[in-house]
Amino acid sequence: MFGISKLALKLLTNDKGKFSALLMGITFAVFLMVMMMSMFSGILSRASSSIDNVGAQIWVLDPAVNNVSSSIPMPEYVLDYAKSIKGVKHAEPIYFGGALVKLRDGTYQGVTVIGLDDVTLYGRPNLIGGKIEDIFAENGFIVVKDAEFDKLENPEIGSEFEINDHRGKIVGIAKVSQSGLFGVPTLYTTYKRAITYIPSSRFTMSFVLIESKSSDDVPYIQEQIQRLGYEALTREQFTNKIANFYKFHTGLGINVLIMTVISFIVGLSISGQTFYTFILENLEKFGALKAIGAKGSELVAMILVQTTFTCLIGYGLGVGLATSVIILAKLKMPDYAAQVTYINLSLAFVLVVIIAVFSSYIGVRKVLQIQPFDIFRG
């Protein structure tokens, strides 16, 4: 079978024009599909970055909240109630809000301010500069060194700024695993300072973070919180809720889906049509092979080898191209939201397999129809 496969590949690759067209079609389609899905995946990942960065096991929130940045403040009794639930190891409040920072040059820069519980600092980031206890110092803020860091003019420990007419001072520099989606820098401070510096409504608590005594307690805690009219979601559930919001309620998901489908159709059409032309041009030769003694199954195998080879090479090139573009984009724009995931790659692979099957089907149908007698008859 190796010889027949080699024969099939030589027939394909020696037809450089057709082979290039096939490769280009599939590469382009895979590139578009992977890019689309990677961008979407990057957006979803960034949208739930706070959940990963804070790292709490359970988040208590208003059921109407769809993402971390648009929280609905909850009254204090939610925290007290959460602390009283059996199975809760500890429960802490956290504040998420937006503010404008006035920089030294007089310009304003929007920031996300995260207020950590004054006692436990639960959800604090890993510091790469400064000491965490300095957050309790007067006007102390910790800045996150991420893609947006330079928007605050690359502050150092001791740098000062103005936030809502209050003085702010950088006392630590932190690193988080994920940057946010909206391209604004992040500042951490204490809960009390956050609600003092940033104007807020009657209720101030954005979320309650819970750590259970054991994972078996989680369903009970969720049930108890639900009785109160709020929602308690595990990290994964909250991430999925945010993802579903972006997928189904923002138009973003459907747009990406449409673009992915269009890319798939483009790949399918180019590959299908080019392969069909390739088969048509070689139809008499396939007939001659049949006359000489090639079996139908061998001709089918030849076509499968050709389409599989083309699709795999095209897939590799497409993934390589998309990855290169994303890497280059991230070098130029560190906050570029795109990530290649195994799910994206698997999905693109499945779509490429469908393209291969479709192209093979077209070729196989035609080749099996040709009769050797037609070759004699001319």
Next chain:
Amino acid sequence: MEKIALRAVGMNKWFGDGEARTFAVKDVSFEAKSGEMLYIVGPSGSGKTTLLSMISGILEPNSGEVFIEGSDLWKLSSNDLADFRLNKIGFVFQDFHLFSRLTTVENVAIPLILKRMNWSEAIKIAKKYLDIVGLANKAELPPIKLSGGEQQRVAIARAIVSQPDLLVLDEPTASLDGDTGRKIVEFIKQNVLNENRCIIIVTHDDRIFEYADAIMKMEDGRLLDIERVKYEK
């Protein structure tokens, strides 16, 4: 004693049914002997190619039997028939049907590759056969770089590379000028034909009749007669 290479008995092929039924070949029986070059001749539409297709296992007759080496060709399963063609019959098509994307030697090696021979071994043997047809120096060229006569010789090398007992050629001189055509047939007669091989040629080119051992005349699907002649070099 003369060995019978092929025996066709009561071959019939028709197209259409009822009043529309048209016979392409009607009640043809004949024998072809090993070591002889048999021509099937006749005007266009006389059923030559249809008969050639039936006796070489390509077109199933409506009735009749074809025996090669004792096997009734049309009693074989389609896979066995394909194997039989691959191992016992060599084909030279009117338009050669060489793969332009392969080199000349790779074209010749195709039957061996289909027989699951190792690629490099197949190429090695194919080179020997290219040498036999005098094209060893053109082994790595694509067929489109060769003249019509050279392409015909490549097609012959491909047909004999698996050492078939029966070689069938469909209008081998149709795409060639008179002189080249004669040279090709003379070459086949002198270098390809041997005592264990039978060659059947469909042609209407009377310039090559002089090389025939037997000429089978057909008209309107019927066999008129077989004339066995003596070829003299």
